[in-house]
Amino acid sequence: MTMDASSRRAVLAAGAGTAIAGAAAGLTWASRPAAADGASGAGATAADDGIVAFRGAHQAGITTPAQDRLHFVALDVLTEDPEELRSLLTAWTRAAERMTYGAEAAPGGAVGGGPFQAPADTGEALDLTASHLTVTIGYGPSLFDGRFGLEGRRPEALRELPAFLGDDLDPARSGGDLCIQACADDPQVAVHAVRNLVRMGFGVVAVRWSQLGFGRTSSTSTAQVTPRNLFGFKDGTANLKAEDPAAVDEHVWVAPEDVPGGAAWMAGGSYLVARRIRMHVEIWDRTPLTEQEAIFGRDKKVGAPLGTTDEFAPIDFQRKGADGEPLIPMTSHVRLAHSSTLDGVKILRRGYNFTDGTDGQGHLDAGLFFIAFVRDAHRQFVPMQRSLARADVLNEYIEHTGSALFACPPGLADGQDWGTQLFA
Ligand code: HEM
Numbered sequence: 001m002t003m004d005a006s007s008r009r010a011v012l013a014a015g016a017g018t019a020i021a022g023a024a025a026g027l028t029w030a031s032r033p034a035a036a037d038g039a040s041g042a043g044a045t046a047a048d049d050g051i052v053a054f055r056g057a058h059q060a061g062i063t064t065p066a067q068d069r070l071h072f073v074a075l076d077v078l079t080e081d082p083e084e085l086r087s088l089l090t091a092w093t094r095a096a097e098r099m100t101y102g103a104e105a106a107p108g109g110a111v112g113g114g115p116f117q118a119p120a121d122t123g124e125a126l127d128l129t130a131s132h133l134t135v136t137i138g139y140g141p142s143l144f145d146g147r148f149g150l151e152g153r154r155p156e157a158l159r160e161l162p163a164f165l166g167d168d169l170d171p172a173r174s175g176g177d178l179c180i181q182a183c184a185d186d187p188q189v190a191v192h193a194v195r196n197l198v199r200m201g202f203g204v205v206a207v208r209w210s211q212l213g214f215g216r217t218s219s220t221s222t223a224q225v226t227p228r229n230l231f232g233f234k235d236g237t238a239n240l241k242a243e244d245p246a247a248v249d250e251h252v253w254v255a256p257e258d259v260p261g262g263a264a265w266m267a268g269g270s271y272l273v274a275r276r277i278r279m280h281v282e283i284w285d286r287t288p289l290t291e292q293e294a295i296f297g298r299d300k301k302v303g304a305p306l307g308t309t310d311e312f313a314p315i316d317f318q319r320k321g322a323d324g325e326p327l328i329p330m331t332s333h334v335r336l337a338h339s340s341t342l343d344g345v346k347i348l349r350r351g352y353n354f355t356d357g358t359d360g361q362g363h364l365d366a367g368l369f370f371i372a373f374v375r376d377a378h379r380q381f382v383p384m385q386r387s388l389a390r391a392d393v394l395n396e397y398i399e400h401t402g403s404a405l406f407a408c409p410p411g412l413a414d415g416q417d418w419g420t421q422l423f424a
Contacts, residue, residue, distance in 0.1 A: 050129045050130040050131055050132055051101045051102065051132075052132050052133065052134050054096065054097040054100045054135075055097075055411060055412050055413065055414060055416075056411040056412075058269075058411045059137070059270075059410065059411050059412075060134040060135075060136065060411070061134030061135065061183050062136065062350070062408070063220055063221075063248060064134050064183070064220070064242075065219075065220055065221040065223060065224050065242070066183070066218055066219065066220045066350055067132050067183040067184050067216065068184075068185045068214070069183065069184055069185065069352075070183050070190060070212065070213030070214075070216075070369065071182045071193070071194045071210070071211075071213075072179065072180070072181050072182070072194075072213065072274065072371075073179065073194050073198065073209075074175065074176025074178070074179045074207075074208045074210070075179070075206060075207055075208055076176060076177050076205065076206055077143065077147070077177045077178065077204065078203065078204060078205060078206055079203070079204045080147055082148040082149055084204050085419075086422070086423045087419060088200065088201050088205065089137075089418040089423075090418065090419035091200055092197050092418060093412065093417035093418045094106075094417070095196060095197060096135035096137075099135065099189075099192070099193045099196070100130065100133045100134065102129060102130035102133075104120070104121035104125075104126070105120060105122075105197075106120035107120070108120040109126075110122065110123030110126055121196060122192065122195055124188055124191075124192050124195075125188060125189050125192035125193075128186055128189050129189075131184040131185045131186040131190075132183075132185050133184040133189050133190065133193055134181075134182070135180060135181070136180070136181040136182075136183075136272075136408055137178065137180055137181075137408065137409070138178065138179040138181070138272045138407060138408040139177070139178055139406055139407050139408075139409070139422070140158075140175060140176050140179065140405065140406050141158050141405065142176075143177045143178065150422070150423075152261075153422070153424075154262075154263060155254070155258075155259050155263035155266045156263065157258070157271065157376045157377065158271070158407045159378070160405065161273070161378075161381070164385050164386060164389040164400070166389050166395055166399070167400050168400065168401055169400065169401060170402060172208075173211075173401060174209070174404055176208045177205075177208075178205065178406075179274070179404065180194055181371070187212070191212075209402070211274075211276060212354060213351070213352025213353060213354050213369045214352060214353055215227060215228075216350075216351075216352055217229045217235040217236065217349070217352060217353055217368055218235060218349040218350050219236040219237075219241070220236070220239060220240075220242055220348065221242045222242075222243045224236075229353060230279050230281055230353050230355075230367065230368065231279060231292070232292075233292075233300055233303065234298070234302075234303030234311065235349075235351075236349060237298070237303050238334070238338075240252065240346055240348040240349075250375070251345075251346045251347065251348065251374065252270050252348045252374065253268055253269070253270055253410075254266050254267055254268065254269045254270060254376075254410075255375070258376065265409060265421060265422065265424065266407055267410065268409075268411065269407060269408050269409045270373040270374065271373065271374050271375070271376065271406070271407055271408070272371060272405070272407075273374065273377050273381045273405055274369070274370070274402070274404045274406070275370040275385075275400050275402065276354075276369055276401050276402030276403075277368045278365065278366070278398065278400075278401050279367040279397060280397050280399070281363075281364055281366050282363055282364070284397050287397075293306060295332060295333060295394050295397075296332060296334060296394070297328040297329065297332030298334060305327075305334070306328055307319055307327040307328075315335075315338065317335060317338070317340065317341075329393070330391075331391050331392065331393045332393065333388070333392050333394045336388050337387070337392075341387070342384055343383075345380050345383055346380070347373070347381060347384065348374070349370070349371070349372050350371045350372070350373060351369055351370040351371045351372075352369045352371070353367075354366065354367055354368070354369050367401075368398075373408070377405055409421055409422065
């Protein structure tokens with residue numbers, strides 16, 4: 001069942017008339033969809049009404065089947081008052097939860113707050129459905145630098161990523177105290193979510209950088225068809241998938257033993273690595289097909305490992321061609337990123353394509369906004385990226401222009417909010 005176009009208004013009307021506090025999130029039972037209760041937080045609700053459960057053991061937007069669109073924002077905290085930050089996080093929780101089930105950011109919304117005050121919702125999503133919106137929050141290493149008394153709560157693994165060979169990072173597109181990842185099947189719903197959260201944070205936080213993404217470049221569920229990146233190749237074939245919970249537990253969720261002491265709040269969370277990777281599409285588009293396929297180690301049409309015809313065939317790195325050379329070249333992307341060459345390391349990829357206009361020199365500023373979720377970025381992403389940075393032939397066509405690392409806390413239980421979760 002899909003939410004009808006007037007859902008946001010209907011939810012608002014129901015909420016306005018019923019004063020029972022349905023949750024600490026400030027929702028009313030009348031406005032709270034039944035499907036939002038007791039769901040896992042990982043996927044769409046059973047009836048798939050376009051609503052992804054907001055609460056659960058883990059935050060939504062990680063193993064949730066990747067939606068089509070992304071609005072990602074990194075923010076810096078302006079206030080030095082921990083209490084201001086804590087109450088913003090609490091207010092954000094309420095608004096994010098409301099928006100994920102298709103309601104406006106706050107009661108009163110775009111037009112119900114009276115003519116003499118600025119509306120409590122910006123309004124551009126009024127007639128739109130929930131669109132599988134997920135809002136995922138993350139905290140950068142700098143948030144734990146002592147300004148807010150959080151030093152003792154910093155997880156050991158939340159430390160800046162090292163520099164990698166070939167990095168061309170723009171500080172204005174890197175780092176951040178906080179991040180919000182909004183994914184939805186409708187771009188306007190994702191943008192609306194970020195915009196309203198940023199608006200609520202006026203004076204407390206400021207946008208450091210932001211990225212729009214279209215066309216997911218990964219499947220995170222076996223139920224999804226593998227999408228393509230801007231080089232035209234299927235991307236996400238060998239990704240970790242939600243249907244393999246043992247692998248997800250091993251590689252994505254932070255275990256209690258990873259975060260002893262003050263960092264225990266992070267158990268059940270995951271680290272988000274963001275890399276803005278420019279893809280020089282003009283050079284790629286002049287590269288012969290066989291060379292393109294050798295660079296990835298997979299064929300372009302089906303996405304099958306070279307020498308096979310099935311997209312999901314296991315990759316046999318020993319196999320040699322008629323010339324005696326390995327069918328999957330030693331410097332191919334999939335060989336260098338494969339767990340068998342990295343002591344078993346795997347990551348959950350959840351990136352998006354982007355085009356941000358032109359570079360001013362007659363080229364598209366296009367690429368992959370790479371997002372990965374991992375249990376420990378320094379043990380997983382770092383060795384993998386080192387291996388790629390050193391030898392991947394793909395490097396001739398790409399350039400990493402932005403980078404950030406965030407700790408995404410676990411999901412929220414009923415009555416919990418991001419403020420109390422972080423500050424305890
Ligand atoms: C613009 C940059 C990139 C492009 C265009 C790209 C594209 C691809 C493609 C087409 C595949 C094969 C299909 C698949 O299994 O998903 C792949 C696989 C993979 N990529 Fe990338 N990728 C990029 C950057 C990265 C980065 C930065 C990392 C991590 C540091 C990474 C990690 C992986 C992994 C782990 C695999 C699966 C390898 C396997 O187990 O077979 N990729 N990528």
